[in-house]
Every structure is written in C-alpha cells, then in structure tokens.
Amino acid sequence: MSLSFAARTKTTLPLHVVDQDGFEDWVAEQPDATKNWLATSGFTGAIGQAVLIPGEDGRADMAVAGFGTAKARARKRFVLATAAQSLPEGTYDLISGLDADTLAAECFGWLMTGYAFDRYKQVSGAKAALVAPSTVDAQRIEALAQAEGLIRDLVNTPASDMGPEHLQQAAEALADEFGASCDITIGDALLEQNFPMIHAVGRASDQAPRLIDMRWGSKGPRLTLVGKGVCFDTGGLDLKPAAAMALMKKDMGGSANVLGLARMIMALELPVQLRVLIPAVENAVAGNAFRPGDILTSRKGLTVEINNTDAEGRLVLADALALADEDAPDLILSMATLTGAARVAVGPDLAPFYTDDDATAQILSAAATKAADPVWRMPFHEPYETMIEPAYADLDNAPSGGFAGSITAALFLRRFVTETPYMHFDIYCWQPTKAPGRSKGGFGQGPRALIEALPQMLGL
Structure with a gap:
C-alpha cells in the first residue's frame, strides 16, 4: 500500500x-x-x-x-x-x-x-x-510518512545491498529528486582532503570509505545534519561476538534518519540552507584495519587514542563534524546509533538527545509530544570530560570503566564543534517487536519531532 x-x-x-x-x-x-x-x-x-x-x-x-x-x-x-x-x-x-x-x-x-x-x-x-x-495538512502528513518509509527501507536493507556505495546511491537519488547537489569524496581522496579518521575506519573494507556532502536551498538559516553511516560494524579488530553483530546492518541508522529528515525538509520546502554530511564506511577486519593502541590525528588536529576499534562511529563523525563546524552554520545536528549505554538508560523507544541550550531542549520536547516521536534530554556533564582524556593523546575513543558511555561519547563529539550551536542524538532506530504503526525492524527516531520543532528553533 x-x-x-x-x-x-x-x-x-x-x-x-x-x-x-x-x-x-x-x-x-x-x-x-x-x-x-x-x-x-x-x-x-x-x-x-x-x-x-x-x-x-x-x-x-x-x-x-x-x-x-x-x-x-x-x-x-x-x-x-x-x-x-x-x-x-x-x-x-x-x-x-x-x-x-x-x-x-x-x-x-x-x-x-x-x-x-x-x-x-x-x-x-x-x-x-x-x-x-x-x-x-494531508500533504505534510504524507511527506512525513514517505520519509519514514525511506528511513525504514534503508535500515532494513542488509549490508550486502547497503554498503557505502549503496548509501551513496540512496543519497544521490534523494538529491536528484529534490534538485540538491551531492559531492562525494572517496578512498584516498579522504586523506588528500584531510578526513583521516573516516579513512582509517573504513580502509579495511572492499568498499572504499567516503564522505557524502549534500546541499539544498539558498535562503534562510543554515542547518547542517551529520549522520553516522557505518553500513556494517564488525567491531574491527576488537571483534564483536555473533549475538552483538546480528543487528549491525542498522549501524547506519543515523545516516538513514538524517536522510529522512532531509527529505521532510525538502518536501515541505522549509526556508533553510540545508547541508547533509554522511561519513559512509564499513568497519571491517583486514591487514590494514586500524588497531587498538593506534593514535589517530583528526581533521581538527586533535589526536585520538584508540582503545577499542568498536567505538568507531564517533571517529568518523568527528571528521564530519569538524568540516561542518568550519562552515559555521546556525545549527549542527548529528544523529547516530552510537552507544549501547543509551539503550540501557532509556530503552529502544526514547531518542536521547544532547544540547547546551535549555530553550531549544524545551521546544524539542514539546514538539516531540505533539508528533508522537518521543525524545529524552541527556546532559553534557562537564565533570566527565576528564574521562575522555587519556595519557598519550588529546582524546580517548573508548574510556575504561563503562560508566556514562552515552555521555562520554557525546562529550567526545562536542570537542569537534567549537563555533556552532550543536545538538546530538544517540538513537537506536530499531523496533524489537511489531507495534501499531511500527513494523518490526528499522524506524525513525527524532525526525518528526525535529521537523515540528525546527521552525521555532531556527526562527523560521
């Protein structure tokens, strides 16, 4: 139907x-x-x-x-x-x-x-x-439903048909549909253009890592969406057990959600200058995979000690966030299936989000209730900053101890945004069992709340 x-x-x-x-x-x-x-x-x-x-x-x-x-x-x-x-x-x-x-x-x-x-x-x-x-507003509801359908299709598709190349094709198809531009940086060109961590995470895969950069709109506030596009996550050399790997086709759920949100924005013709950045990689195992103990230098110049290769999403997002921040838009918003700690904290139904702006948080929470797209604010708790500061580098990608895993990941990402208001979503985007209006499998978390809130958040 x-x-x-x-x-x-x-x-x-x-x-x-x-x-x-x-x-x-x-x-x-x-x-x-x-x-x-x-x-x-x-x-x-x-x-x-x-x-x-x-x-x-x-x-x-x-x-x-x-x-x-x-x-x-x-x-x-x-x-x-x-x-x-x-x-x-x-x-x-x-x-x-x-x-x-x-x-x-x-x-x-x-x-x-x-x-x-x-x-x-x-x-x-x-x-x-x-x-x-x-x-x-029938047109609006249909636009939201069609965007939700896109999100579900992308997340439900297995990695055999949704690798970095396929995710690029999906972004290009969306750009073509709405007259957006779409530039792609692939493979060793990532090193030439200073995206070293995206390259390091994705270089072991048969499908080269890439950065997708889509732009739409010429007037209004500038909004940049950054979505984690890890199309499959083996855990790298810190290999996941089979049970933990079973749902890793959904590790690109952040990119699916930002593409769904972008579709809503373009279909509803919101008066914004939209940019979508997606680092698309597969975290594979091979002789050239990045290793525990490696120290990587990011696009921003911050060094990152790798204490677990299964904490790769924040690495690829960091380079993309640094690029977004250089452009100094009015708002940067990232979405990622980033931590199991967020699932432990709020379960699969709520979308945890982080922001330093109390007014923005209130706007989003009210919009989420209206849209039946529930969210929950989490803290950028600054006393935990020391947990992401190791002995040999500026940052630790996987702090030991296991405490506050979602918060420390969010604090890690915030280090790469210094010029721009920033909001981060640590989503699950998977419905474990069938529910009314939600088939078992991939689903959107946050886009409908955001499309409801963005006019007030950006002063449209």
Missing part, C-alpha cells in the same frame, strides 16, 4: 472513533439496531476494537473503532493504528471522535500501518485505507 491518503469513493465507509470513557453516552444516541449490533459484538470502545455496522441491506454502513481510556492511551502510541490493523480492506472516512491535538499524529500512524519491507519477500501492510480529514 502507498503511504498516502486514499480518495473518497462510493464504497467509502464513515468511521467513528469512540473513547471508552464516553462510550455509554455515544451509544445512547445511536439507533437500536446499532446498539444491539455493538452489544452483540462485545464492543466497549477499548483500544484495538473495530466493528463494521451493517445497514438495512446487510452491507456495511459504517465502522466504529475504539480509542480506549486516557490511562490506556498514555501507554501506547498510534492508538488508531491498532484499529486500522483490525479493519478489513476498504476505504474509511474519519468523521468523529478525535480532537485536533491528536488527529495529525494518529493519521500518520494509520498511514504507517501500510508499510512493509518487501524487497526480498512478497509481504504487505494493513489494507485499510484512510481518507484525509479536512482539518489536517
């Missing part, structure tokens, strides 16, 4: 969404036949319930979907998507039951029930289609 709203047809059914707390009042106003049918069906307005009501000719005349109680909804996202997955194939016109504050997010969740990763197997999502309510 397309991640778009459906056109109204002669067979479109009106859909009423009923809050469980208000079910008795609502049903009291219905005809006796409807009351009896709902009673026979056991419908109470609970989340996930969906019933077709027949007309006099025995054919479906309308649909009713449960919206649960406020307490039950607080424990879920995309409540209406649960009903969409229960309804039979057809087209539905949402005519009552949702307030303006929740309508857009619930419509987005419904559209995403149509997503299925079908590149290697014939599968499909839910087949209940939705007519766009007249009170929502």
